[in-house]
Every structure is written in structure tokens, then in C-alpha cells.
Amino acid sequence: xxxxxQSPQNxxxxxxxxxxxxxxxxxxxxxxxWLQQHPGGGIVSLFMLSSxxxxxxxxxxxxxxxxxxxxxxxxxxxxxxxxxxICAASLNQFYFGTGTSLTVIP
Amino acid sequence: KAGVTxxxxxxxxxxxxxxxxxxxxxSGHRSVSWYQQTPGQGLQFLFEYFSETQRNKxxxxxxxSGRQFSNSRSEMNVSTLELGDSALYLCASSPEPGREAxxxxxxxxxxx
Numbered sequence: 001x002x003x004x005x006q007s008p009q010n011x012x013x014x015x016x017x018x019x020x021x022x023x024x025x026x027x028x029x030x031x032x033x034w035l036q037q038h039p040g041g042g043i044v045s046l047f048m049l050s051s052x053x054x055x056x057x058x059x060x061x062x063x064x065x066x067x068x069x070x071x072x073x074x075x076x077x078x079x080x081x082x083x084x085x086i087c088a089a090s091l092n093q094f095y096f097g098t099g100t101s102l103t104v105i106p
Numbered sequence: 107k108a109g110v111t112x113x114x115x116x117x118x119x120x121x122x123x124x125x126x127x128x129x130x131x132x133s134g135h136r137s138v139s140w141y142q143q144t145p146g147q148g149l150q151f152l153f154e155y156f157s158e159t160q161r162n163k164x165x166x167x168x169x170x171s172g173r174q175f176s177n178s179r180s181e182m183n184v185s186t187l188e189l190g191d192s193a194l195y196l197c198a199s200s201p202e203p204g205r206e207a208x209x210x211x212x213x214x215x216x217x218x
Contacts, residue, residue, distance in 0.1 A: 035209070048206040092161075093139075096151075
């Protein structure tokens with residue numbers, strides 16, 4: 001059983017669409033992270049959340065501690081948003097989701 | 107400010123050999139953690155170092171080891187390489203454990 005479950009696994013969207021990626025976790029956490037990985041391997045940390053909501057530009061991340069659930073939203077999606085998005089729960093170590101592969105079509 | 111630097115970027119080794127990968131954290135960061143990413147298993151936590159001490163270790167065999175130096179640079183070593191060790195090895199640094207982590211570009215290891 002995975003400690004962190006993400007959905008969907010794959011997502012294709014038209015440019016401009018609103019996108020939501022979901023993450024559920026079963027472990028106690030100190031923080032929930034959203035990571036972005038482009039082809040070639042480099043990983044960028046998008047958000048680190050312990051409660052509530054954070055916003056960076058067109059990206060919004062929310063977390064519900066009671067329900068052990070987090071969502072990553074992308075507003076007005078763009079082809080450059082195409083990447084794998086990974087949810088990770090951290091306590092003493094990271095527990096990673098399997099990732100959501102997002103393709104945004106112009 | 108320079109990011110997290112991992113060397114080498116690419117590496118090909120033969121089964122049975124050993125390999126050492128290096129990670130230089132962002133200046134001022136004292137926590138370094140290592141991860142293995144494979145197509146089948148995804149991202150998995152290897153270990154975390156803080157102030158030259160290993161704080162946590164993931165579920166990997168003893169062939170995987172690491173260390174951290176007084177300047178916070180870290181190395182990980184894999185001995186007696188197996189084909190299944192082929193993966194992207196990522197390190198991340200943060201000012202201290204529990205703070206936001208910044209990832210390097212990774213070292214892609216291929217074992218033949």
C-alpha cells in the first residue's frame with residue numbers, strides 16, 4: 001500500500017483549461033510538498049504546505065489536514081506547464097506519490 | 107546564489123563495480139537528502155544528513171551508503187552494483203531538516 005496516492009496518473013488538457021491534481025496520504029506529516037519534474041530529470045519544489053492554501057502565479061495548492069488530502073490547481077494552463085507533478089508527504093523522510101503526467105496542448 | 111550541484115550528470119558502470127556520487131548543497135544549507143528514481147518504483151528516499159550525521163535512512167540495502175562533510179557537501183556510494191541500481195539519483199538540500207528542499211539535476215547511473 002502506498003502512503004501517498006495521486007490522481008489522475010495522466011492528464012491531457014487544452015491550453016487555457018483549469019487543471020486539478022489530487023493527492024491523498026495516509027501517514028502523519030509535518031508538511032506536504034508539490035514537486036514539478038520536466039523531461040531530463042530536474043525537479044523543482046513548487047509548494048511546501050502544512051495547512052491552508054498557497055498561491056504562486058497561476059499555481060494554487062491547498063491542503064486539508066483532517067481529510068489528509070491536498071490539491072494542486074493550475075489556472076489558465078499553458079504548454080510550458082507540461083511536466084510530471086509529484087506529491088510528497090514528509091515527516092522523518094519523504095513519501096512520494098507516483099506522479100501525474102500533464103500534457104497541455106496548444 | 108548557486109543551486110544544488112550534482113556530479114557527475116551521467117555515469118555508466120559495470121555490474122559488481124562501485125560508484126560514488128557527489129552533491130554540493132546551496133550555500134548555507136546544512137541538510138542534504140538523497141533519492142532514487144526508477145521507472146518502476148518512482149521516487150524513493152535513500153537517506154538524509156544534517157551536520158555530518160545521518161538522520162534518517164530509507165529501506166535500501168547496506169550497499170547504499172553516504173556521508174556528509176564539514177562543508178555540508180555529501181557523497182553517496184553504491185557498492186557491488188546491480189543492474190537494478192540503474193536510476194536517476196537526486197539530492198536535495200535545505201537549510202535544516204523540515205525546511206523547503208531544493209533539488210539538484212540528478213545523476214543518471216546506468217549499470218551494464
